[in-house]
Amino acid sequence: MTGEHSPVQVAVDSAAMGSASASSPGGVPGRSAALPGGIEVTGLSKTYRRVVGREISLTAALADVSFTVAPQEFVSVIGPSGCGKSTIMKILAGLLDPSSGSVKVSGKPVEGPGPDRGCVFQFPGLMPWKTVVDNVVIALEFAGVPKRERRRRAEEYVDLVGLDEFKRHHPGELSGGMQQRVGIARALAIEPVVLLMDEPFGALDALSRTRMQDELLRIWEQTKKTVLFITHSIEEAVVLSDRVLVMGNGVITADVPIDLPRPRSRHRLLSDPRTLELMRDLERLIGHSDDHEPEA
Amino acid sequence: MAIAVERRQMSRRDALRRKLFSKERALQVALVVVVLGVWQYVGKKEGDFFLAPPTSVVGAFTEVLSGGKLWDAVSSTLVGIAIGFVLAAVIGVAVGTLMGTSRSAATALNPVISAGYVIPEAAIVPLLIIWFGLDMTPRIISVVLFAVFEIILSTYAGVKNVDAVLPQVARSFGASRAQVFRKVTCVAALPYIFAGLRMGAARAVKGMVIAELLFAATGVGGAIQDAANAYQTGKVMVYVIVITLIGVGFAGLMQLIERTWLRSWHGDHAER
Incomplete structure (x- = not known):
């Protein structure tokens, strides 16, 4: 979180040596993961069981994953597709039960979905029959927000993501980027302490994607939520995060602090040599984790 | 980001x-x-x-109208269609939804429904007459049999094909199972359900007329039989046109209901 660039990155290099699990205290020292907004994942495993014909196949999506996220920290999880990133997110959201291990948010074990966590998915999943504002209103209804408060809050957050002119539009009339803004507004409107984002910009074109990153930086600096952000874009992870967890084949293979100054803007960061250095390091780490693919 | 475009009303003319x-x-x-x-x-x-050419049909039409029997025939036919169709809609939507939400229900019911869908219902009508006689009951059952499978299969397809992301998102915000079902799944399936109801409405009219033709005594179908037996092709044409109008009117009514129900689906921007 400091403005200075350290010349040598110790964490990157030690991780590159192949430390299998990571439990670094995170980029925000002195803030416990047990405080409101903190995330603690301990020994998390998830095995999927599938029956095809006579064959029962067990696939380990997560194998003994542990990490913590401090309150108000922005942490990205990066890795190739199928490495278990989304499984972590689904378990944290309470949509999926783990096979073993524990998951705590604000020091409390996760038992099903709850309004302390706001989810943004790759496909925003807006109801095509409802207007932008009504899509947020119904999410608030599901989250148990009192009726008289729903509309006011929905409008407030639709304004926050810059869609004030599109409140009465239907999702079908919006571009992909604008639909995802609604998805973000909806997640923020339940006023969670933690924002869980699963490749939220993965389906957007490159231009919308960079614009949404800037937008998310702005919103995050305004709202200061804890964010767990899942992505497969190295650039995106570096631009946005305080810390990046590299995943491969169900384990975390590296934990990389991103020591770039805040407040950030993509534009400034991309002309910073430190940014490029971090991106190169991450690329190397991801390539490294790929080499460990087990013989199937 | 796009700029909100102007919305303008075209003049009525x-x-x-x-x-x-x-x-x-x-x-x-x-x-x-x-x-x-x-x-x-x-x-x-x-x-x-x-x-009979169209010019003679016009003559036959005035003749039928002045005969005074047309309204009796039409009203008896309409009542049968309406009762039968409402039954088919209730049964069809309920069964289709059950199949769409429960895999075991779908597996259990599929063979029966598929068989029912391909059976030529007209072949069963004589049985209905044997079992239930010649009053309204067998005619209503015929209407239900004609319409119900179409409605079941469309509803089933609609509920099954709801974008899986929608229930998941709702659940992630804390929606209960009942809320997901009522506010997400059912609404998302509405376009399919209405498509099924519209096709079911057309088939209900067919079911009624075929039952009447085979009964040879009642309703518009019976009137057709009488006219055909007397080789009055003009009158047959008149009744066929009447049936067509009933069918078109019925389907139109369904479309009207669909349009009001699905207003927001089609993007109505009225301020509330």
Whole structure:
């Protein structure tokens, strides 16, 4: 979180040596993961069981994953597709039960979905029959927000993501980027302490994607939520995060602090040599984790 | 980001003109004129006995109207269709939804429903007469049999094909199972359900008329049978047109209900 660039990155290099699990205290020292907004994942495993014909196949999506996220920290999880990133997110959201291990948010074990966590998915999943504002209103209804408060809050957050002119539009009339803004507004409107984002910009074109990153930086600096952000874009992870967890084949293979100054803007960061250095390091780490693919 | 575009209302006159005078509209009218022309030509050549031309049908129509039996026939037919269709809609939507939400229900019911869908219902109508006699009950059952499978299968497809992301998102915000079902799944399946109801409505009319034809005594179907037995092709045509109008009117009514129900689906921007 400091403005200075350290010349040598110790964490990157030690991780590159192949430390299998990571439990670094995170980029925000002195803030416990047990405080409101903190995330603690301990020994998390998830095995999927599938029956095809006579064959029962067990696939380990997560194998003994542990990490913590401090309150108000922005942490990205990066890795190739199928490495278990989304499984972590689904378990944290309470949509999926783990096979073993524990998951705590604000020091409390996760038992099903709850309004302390706001989810943004790759496909925003807006109801095509409802207007932008009504899509947020119904999410608030599901989250148990009192009726008289729903509309006011929905409008407030639709304004926050810059869609004030599109409140009465239907999702079908919006571009992909604008639909995802609604998805973000909806997640923020339940006023969670933690924002869980699963490749939220993965389906957007490159231009919308960079614009949404800037937008998310702005919103995050305004709202200061804890964010767990899942992505497969190295650039995106570096631009946005305080810390990046590299995943491969169900384990975390590296934990990389991103020591770039805040407040950030993509534009400034991309002309910073430190940014490029971090991106190169991450690329190397991801390539490294790929080499460990087990013989199937 | 896009800039909100202006929304403007077309004047009523312009809207009407766009609706009435278009290339498609002209082709529609031309096609009807050609059909009527060919019909008139063949009818005149072959004579009323074989095929009454449109001009004779007009005469037959006034004759049927003044006969006074038309309204009795039509009202009895309409009541049967309405009762049968409402039953088919309730059964069809309920069963289709059950199949769409429960895999075991779908597996258990699929063979029966598929068989019911392919059976030519007309073949069962004589059985219905044997079992239930000649009053309204077998006719209503015939209507239900004709319409219900179409409605079941459309509803099933609609509920099953709801974008899986929608229930998941709702759940992630804390929606209960009942909320997901009522506010997400059912609404998301509405376009399919209405498509099924519209097809079911058309088939309900067919079911009624076929039952009446085989009963040979009641309703519009019975009237057709009488006219055909007397070789009054003009009258047969009149009744066929009446049935067509009932069918079109019924389907139109369904479309009207669909449009009001699915207003937001089609993007109505009225301020509330």
